Amino acid sequence: MKNLVIRLASAYDSSIPQYVGAMTEDLARISGTGYMAYGGAGIFLSLPLLSDLQRVFETCHAFKERGDRMLASCIYAHTNTKFTWERGLCQLDLRGDASGFFESGRPLPLSVHHWSSWFQADMVALGKVASICGDECLLRRFHLSKDWFLVNGYSVIQDTTLWNNPRPMEQTWEKSKYKGSVSDPFAFSLGPLRRVDADKVSMRLRGVVVDDKMNKVRQMYVLNGTDEAPPRVLEVVWSVQDVDK
Incomplete structure (x- = not known):
């Protein structure tokens, strides 16, 4: 939480409308949801944006069953604020074995999701x-x-591979459940990636x-x-x- 607070305070101006969050790591999912913040990673709205949304609360709340998409649609339809992707926030739409993410040696995430449901950590x-x-x-x-x-x-x-090529993340999780034209839908957010190391x-x-x-x-x-x-x-x-x- 400390790291998250520091990041939000240092990188974003809270005196203007801000819509900050993270996308899914699975590019194939985006075709069904659109470009928006996913709630599992965390969604952060500045007070000026909340003031703008208060005026259209009843209109937007009528579509509450759409969840995160309701919020994104309301912001896009009624304000000039656009989504800002904070890469430190992690939705972690990874199923099965997420060890490749945690063992990658990359910077500590600001948030993680699905750690006791889609995978175990x-x-x-x-x-x-x-x-x-x-x-x-x-x-x-x-x-x-x-x-x-x-x-x-x-x-x-x-x-033995860490010495030779430390940057690629081992892709240990299951393939995407969603249809898409991209052969590796996780590479756009987590790449570069490498195959599972059987040894x-x-x-x-x-x-x-x-x-x-x-x-x-x-x-x-x-x-x-x-x-x-x-x-x-x-x-x-x-x-x-x-x-x-």
């Missing part, structure tokens, strides 16, 4: 280590040894223990077992050091 557990290292360390990739990396709060991965090992965060008395945060990363191998567990401990000692 424990954002509450992920954020607990911020009490030790600050928000800026969340999802940051730390090199551990050889090809092993800590994606702080999400996973510990063994990935990557990913130990996912399964538990976090916060010890306030000792100023420590313990993270448990687990690789599920198979018939051939037992589960693997790695504990990562973050602590506040007393610089006087």
Whole structure:
């Protein structure tokens, strides 16, 4: 929330009408919704814009079943304000495995959506280590040894491709459910992308223990077992050091 407030305050003039939000990552969806802010990522309206909309509230509210599209249509039809896409906000219309997004090493998102429905990512557990290292360390990739990396709060991965080509995001999620003319509808927002790395090992965060008395945060990363191998567990401990000692 702190990062979000700073971004809104520094990048946008609240004294003029502002309609700020984020699009879906799936370009194929846009043909059915249009160019607008998606509520899952967060929609932010300045007070001057709200004053303009107040005058046409009854007219617009009659189409409330259209959800986010109602708001976009009302703004476009009755004001001169246009949608501004804030790239730090993330709708995350990704189904299945979203690990490619979280393990990408890209800047920390300002918001995320669908993290307990379309895919699973424990954002509450992920954020607990911020009490030790600050928000800026969340999802940051730390090199551990050889090809092993800590994606702080999400996973510990063994990935040989990070050294050779660190920028493309691994496209781990399902293909788009929507028809469209674009062969890769996620590339327009999340690209460049790369195929799933079948050789990557990913130990996912399964538990976090916060010890306030000792100023420590313990993270448990687990690789599920198979018939051939037992589960693997790695504990990562973050602590506040007393610089006087």
